[in-house]
Amino acid sequence: MKKGLIKAGFYSGFFKIWLRARRSGAFHILMYHHVADREEVFLPHVPARVFGRQMEYLKKEYRVRDLDELVEMIKRGEAIPARSVAITFDDEYDDVYRNAFPVLRRLDLPATVFITTGFVGTDRLPWTDELGFLFKETARTGLEIEIGGRKEQFNFRDEAARLGVFREVKNRLKALYESERAELFEQVKEQLAVSSRNPVRILTGPQIREMVEAGISFGAHTVHHPILTRIPPRRAQEEIGESKVQLERILSREVKGFCYPNGEAGDFNDVIKSMVQHAGYQYGCTTVEGVNGPAADRYALKRTWTSEPSLPLFAARLLKGSLC
């Protein structure tokens, strides 16, 4: 019933009227990860064809702005123009270059990609991607690991069960201090015994520079992608500061934006935010859901993540947030 009403609102043009009645307001920052060639349940992704439809919709109905510019407006206390929206990508996958960049270039849309600088030019990936790949490929049907001093047994006989256990183990590992997490990850890797190599690739330096020349912005996402509240403060400071230095070396230009790994409420705090500010960044993006108005905290910008394949539901999601 609710979906039916949303579709009626979308196709009747009511959404458009509602949206155009706004004079100023809060803006969404859309957050993407993989823009995948095919459906892949073990990766956080939007299929390329869905991404293309969403971008065409934004081009038609919204003002897609570079995030640096919108942050500058917040900094100056200016009203945010109505229907503003920014596009971001986390974790620098090369499918962003292959599948998203051609769409952005064709439609002349700005976007920002947050880079884990230590992964550029290597075959390293965020451990969450590696974990997803291990669960996708493993022939094993169970796992026994010791978390918090307790032995735990996980069983998975089919893909649905493997997906459920993958999500549970991922969340359990995220909660751990980084050194403990890394040790446990190695145990999981050994038990799942996957010999094939993950086909996911990270953007290369030349791909990044080609995107910069075409107007895509880049921000820093640490050097090694640790959750910053799960490492000692001195290391957090190095991850924040060093990724800015490394990215500026790759881009030969100033880097203004930072993005907190994992980015949920417990993954950054006031101390981490002030480290980001003191390192010289103008803003920090979280993964906390919401919109950003003129009084938004620049170092805790909220974002919107959706893999919604239905365009009316995608449109409703944006409409709801920016009008509340």
Ligand SMILES: [Zn+2]
């Ligand atoms: Zn990330």
